[in-house]
Amino acid sequence: xxxxxxxxxxxxxxxxxxxxxxxxxxxxxxxxxxxxxxxxxxxxxxxxxxxxxxxxxxxxxxxxxxxxxxxxxxxxxxxxxxxxxxxxxxxxxxxxxxxxxxxxxxxxxxxxxxxxxxxxxxxxxxxxxxxxxxxxxxxxxxxxxxxxxxxxxxxxxxxxxxxxxxxxxxxxxxxxxxxxxxxxxxxxxxxxxxxxxxxxxxxxxxxxxxxxxxxxxxxxxxxxxxxxxxxxxxxxxxxxxxxxxxxxxxxxxxxxxxxxxxxxxxxxxxxxxxxxxxxxxxxxxxxxxxxxxxxxxxxxxxxxxxxxxxxxxxxxxxxxxxxxxxxxxxxxxxxxxxxxxxxxxxxxxxxxxxxxxxxxxxxxxxxxxxxxxxxxxxxxxxxxxxxxxxxxxxxxxxxxxxxxxxxxxxxxxxxxxxxxxxxxxxxxxxxxxxxxxxxxxxxxxxxxxxxxxxxxxxxx
Numbered sequence: 001x002x003x004x005x006x007x008x009x010x011x012x013x014x015x016x017x018x019x020x021x022x023x024x025x026x027x028x029x030x031x032x033x034x035x036x037x038x039x040x041x042x043x044x045x046x047x048x049x050x051x052x053x054x055x056x057x058x059x060x061x062x063x064x065x066x067x068x069x070x071x072x073x074x075x076x077x078x079x080x081x082x083x084x085x086x087x088x089x090x091x092x093x094x095x096x097x098x099x100x101x102x103x104x105x106x107x108x109x110x111x112x113x114x115x116x117x118x119x120x121x122x123x124x125x126x127x128x129x130x131x132x133x134x135x136x137x138x139x140x141x142x143x144x145x146x147x148x149x150x151x152x153x154x155x156x157x158x159x160x161x162x163x164x165x166x167x168x169x170x171x172x173x174x175x176x177x178x179x180x181x182x183x184x185x186x187x188x189x190x191x192x193x194x195x196x197x198x199x200x201x202x203x204x205x206x207x208x209x210x211x212x213x214x215x216x217x218x219x220x221x222x223x224x225x226x227x228x229x230x231x232x233x234x235x236x237x238x239x240x241x242x243x244x245x246x247x248x249x250x251x252x253x254x255x256x257x258x259x260x261x262x263x264x265x266x267x268x269x270x271x272x273x274x275x276x277x278x279x280x281x282x283x284x285x286x287x288x289x290x291x292x293x294x295x296x297x298x299x300x301x302x303x304x305x306x307x308x309x310x311x312x313x314x315x316x317x318x319x320x321x322x323x324x325x326x327x328x329x330x331x332x333x334x335x336x337x338x339x340x341x342x343x344x345x346x347x348x349x350x351x352x353x354x355x356x357x358x359x360x361x362x363x364x365x366x367x368x369x370x371x372x373x374x375x376x377x378x379x380x381x382x383x384x385x386x387x388x389x390x391x392x393x394x395x396x397x398x399x400x401x402x403x404x405x406x407x408x409x410x411x412x413x414x415x416x417x418x419x420x421x422x423x424x425x426x427x428x429x430x431x432x433x434x435x436x437x438x439x440x441x442x443x444x445x446x447x448x449x450x451x452x453x454x455x456x457x458x459x460x
Contacts (some may be wrong), residue, residue: 023210034395071300086304102132104179104246112165120195122214129164129243131178136181139165139217139295144173144196148225154317155178155217170213171230171267173195174231184330184360184460205419208235208301210290210362213317218460221274221324222366222387228271229288229318231303239292241272241301246320248285262292274322279389283459287319318453324365326413327456328395329430331359335450336429342448349446350394351453359419364393364432366411366457370440378431380425382416383440390437392444397423 005097013042037145114125121127129140137159144150150173158165164179174196212231219227233239238261245255254276262268270288274280290303303318336352338344370392373382380398395402399420404410421428433440433448 004269010300031397055203061136078426089284102179102181102185104131104137104181104186104187105133106131106177106187107188109177109190109192109194114168116195116197118195120197121168122197123168123172123210125168126157126165127168127177127194128163128165129179129405130191131187132162132165132390134179135159135161136183137164137179138182138184139180140164141178141186142169142172142196143176145175150175151225152213152215152229152230153217165223167317168194168196169215169230170211171215171269175394182364183270183332184327208239208292210234210256210292210303211317212238212288212290212303214288214320216320218323219272219274220412220460221280221322221327222325222412226271226273227320227322228269230267230269231288231290232267233264233290233292233301234261235292237243237294238263239294240297242291242293244289244291245276246274246287246289247281248287254281254286263430275326280324281322284321285319286322287316289318321459323456323459325452325456326460327453328361328363328364329353329355329359329419330362331355332420333359335453340429342446342450350396350431351448351450352429352431354427354429355419355451357418357420359416360415361395361398361419361430362413363410363416365389365391366409366414367393369402369404369406371407372404372406374401377424379420379425380417381423384410384416385439387412392433392435392440394433394435394440395430396433397421397425397429399428 008403031318042421044067085350110128110130111119111121112126112128116122116125121249127140137156139153139155141151141153143154150171152169152171154166154169156164156166172194175193177194178189179187181187193230210231210233212229215228215230216225229243231243233241241262243257243261244253246252247254255272255436257270259268259270280333291299292301333355336354339348340352342348342351365384365386367384367389369382370385371381374380378396380401381394381396382398382402382404383395384393386393395416397420398417399422400418402412402417404416419428421431423432432449432453433446434452435441435444438444
């Protein structure tokens with residue numbers, strides 16, 4: 001910070017600052033002016049950085065020779081905006097920014113197998129989603145009725161440029177179908193909603209059985225919607241049910257539920273928030289196992305046993321991946337180099353993630369909003385005290401004021417703002433910092449967030 005303050009003094013310039021330097025150094029004023037010019041030139045040269053920027057981001061920034069390696073000025077190191085800093089200049093008005101749109105375009109839906117009459121599908125059916133730009137599909141969403149209460153999703157069984165095959169998950173309801181790409185950007189719904197009919201009871205086909213289906217292929221700790229699993233018991237009588245959550249790395253049962261007696265052919269739901277034994281569980285692959293017993297305790301049916309995943313073109317519907325964080329930039333992005341890295345250029349205390357202005361930005365970890373302010377160098381910024389961590393998460397250069405308020409409780413993956421270029425910076429990007437306890441500019445210390453960002457990026 002001392003270097004950053006010194007640089008600011010040279011930028012202020014003016015006769016007063018030159019006179020002070022001349023007096024302290026006891027050299028002629030002309031030599032001091034020449035030395036100041038040289039220092040300013042050196043700082044300007046040191047501020048250049050080369051980053052690989054998405055084409056869409058380059059159009060928003062300083063331009064360049066081409067999309068492969070676009071030279072851009074390094075964003076000047078984000079300052080240490082003290083929580084109780086002196087008044088700063090009024091923020092400039094942020095322009096309206098167009099939303100980042102998915103490149104996927106859905107054309108029509110077609111049932112491949114497990115179809116019902118009239119073009120409808122049943123849970124477990126193989127659905128083909130046709131369109132274009134679908135090769136990067138991460139999951140297919142089944143919207144159901146308005147609102148999120150009955151929304152479910154499933155990972156694709158096969159993906160190509162013009163189509164995606166996916167199993168219709170248990171719990172899917174009639175409604176719109178969308179796809180989510182690997183950058184977290186959702187497409188517009190297919191032109192015609194999907195019609196879903198209840199599954200045919202399986203008792204006649206082979207006796208008691210249980211269908212289990214998680215309602216999303218990934219779950220995040222402290223998310224707005226916890227992981228939910230749907231199950232249906234196919235039997236000829238009510239049965240006593242037990243649900244277990246198994247960590248596949250060591251096949252340990254980390255949580256269990258005892259719903260009691262349930263009716264056959266009636267969908268049931270259990271949810272999990274990522275905590276077991278009072279602790280947030282480690283990231284990894286998990287699976288739900290459901291067993292049903294008669295009144296005397298004799299085993300009537302069990303779902304597929306959890307354990308090491310079996311190689312298959314399709315995922316096990318009882319499995320999901322649990323993650324503690326979500327990557328904050330939900331759109332095409334790249335990482336800054338050199339001065340944009342932690343410790344680069346004048347004590348840079350975070351990592352810059354380049355993306356087009358207007359790219360949605362979410363909370364990497366839920367928690368409590370500690371600061372929401374504007375600073376002349378950081379622009380619009382936000383600091384969140386991470387839930388069940390000793391870490392503060394800082395987001396700078398937002399396009400406009402954050403969408404959450406100081407003191408508000410936010411959730412992992414919740415929309416908090418949009419990537420921008422406010423403050424003292426060049427080009428659209430997120431300046432992201434992580435601070436150890438006791439926190440951001442309150443006695444804690446910043447550490448390099450790049451390894452964490454890269455891991456979250458790969459997983460989420």
